[in-house]
Amino acid sequence: MIRKLQKADINRVADIWLKTNLKAHFFISEQYWISNYEFVKELLPQAEVYVYEDDKMIQGFIEGIFVSDEMQSRGIGKMLLDYIKDKKDRLQLKVYQKNVRAMSFYQREGFTIQSESMDEFTREKEYVMNWEFK
Secondary structure (H helix, E strand, C coil): EEEEEEEHHHHHHHHHHHHHHHCCCCCCCHHHHHHHHHHHHHHHHCCCHHHHHHCEEEEEECCCEEEEEECCCCCCHHHHCCCCCCCCCEEEEEEEEHHEEEEEEHHCCEEEEEEEEEECCCCCEEEEEECCCC
């Protein structure tokens, strides 16, 4: 089931955020992600976040797409993306160039690269990718 983030979800969602970033962005210092953990927890209630819940356990969320490690490659990311595509006419996101798995996923789902830049905090190249309803 996909639903809006609730206050009680924040710790689980932040934990998924941290673990997913550590795994997907192995090319960025672990300390960068760990040092931003509390900040992310503060920002989550202010963002439009939807969670995927299975058997009363959050397994993924979209504000970006994050899926718990043990549940990746089971279609949860696509379900979350399809859910938000039904609500929006266009989406924009940033993805690190070295995150090849995410780049492939977004391109397969109809996103196109619009521009590239250097993330000032991580010093890694990232792409701005767009999707528009057709």
